[in-house]
Amino acid sequence: MTYASQPTPASQPRAPEDPRARARSNRVAALGIGVLAVVLGFLAGRFNPLLTGSTSSEGVKVDALFSVLLGIGTAIFVVVQGGLLYSIIRFRQKSDDDDDAPAVRGNVGLEILWTAIPAAILTGLAVYSYATLANIETPAPDAITVQVTGRQFAWDFYYPDRDVHSPELHVPLGLQVHLVMHSDDVIHAFWVPDFRVKKDVMPDRVTEVRFTADKAGTYPIVCSRLCGVGHAFMRSNVVVQPENIFATWLYAQQTGATVQAGGQPATPAAAGKAVFEQNNCGACHTLKDANAAGKVGPDLNSIGTSAAKIIQDPGYKGKATDAASYIRESIVEPNAYVVPNYPPNVMPQNFGQTISAKDLDNLVQYLLSQK
């Protein structure tokens, strides 16, 4: 090797590189980038603009927990994916490099660290989650109780103290509301996105949920369990009112069942309209008078007239003898006569059990009056 002793210009002036110093500075750089990623990731998750504010005091606590979870999750995501991306680029195999990769042995310190950190995070989150849950489920002594019934495809809200039913949930501002829920048929779920309230409503057991509305307004109620053809229409509203207005509303419901606004007794047909609305018949039927535009079942705009014609049709196989009994039969026994071009078994089969005899009479009178 004759040329080995000749100093090359590159090796001469520079001190030989210390591989340890280089590894140390690499480690410092990696640590700095990692810390920055954690901070940025946490901030991005914690203060993301995607979640609009909650309007219940429980929801605010749920959101705080959620944003901490999202923040930690985002930070971990950024660190892990960032490290992966860095390694892919920095350590990419050169096209002429056929060597084996260097053998890397385990690192006990690292193993301990990356077991201890997640364990600490998970323990902290478990404690925080439990505390939040216990906090939002604490009963308030002045809570008002409302019984919720879910059925295909409507909600019924019952105020037992006043014996009032309503298709919309009215609640007083700032007071805790205690919902006691069950289903008449299949599994539904009561969901108020603005309140961060969501719970299954089941036929074989009672579920409960509590919330305190912080802001007056109207917020959507959604059924979040696929419960049949009318599922998408199984919606209602929570109306949050100042306490005195809520009390007035409740009083009007209590007395208004038999007396109209003008003080005149309501006609059976007017009472029947409320039954139509309470049972959400409009999810499947069009009826102008009730502002309903459902398309699953037949248009009921002139059912009072068409009912009389149907029973005279030679194709009619039901037992009804006049328009009123035809309408009643269509409601309590929908399959007795299935309207041509419409599917059987789609209209709920249990209205005969869920609608009281008096309400049913009124409902029939109401539909009969639609000519």
Ligand code: HEC
């Ligand atoms: C899930 C959808 C759905 C709901 C909810 C529903 N119906 Fe129906 N309804 C139908 C379908 C589909 C038909 C046609 C098939 C049949 O005759 O069963 C029908 C038929 C009828 C008929 C016969 C119409 C005609 O032209 O002869 C009447 C009356 C009626 N429904 C009233 C009601 C009332 C009142 C309610 C609420 C208590 C209601 N329906 C709820 C789907 C529904």
Ligand SMILES: [Cu+2]
């Ligand atoms: Cu439902």
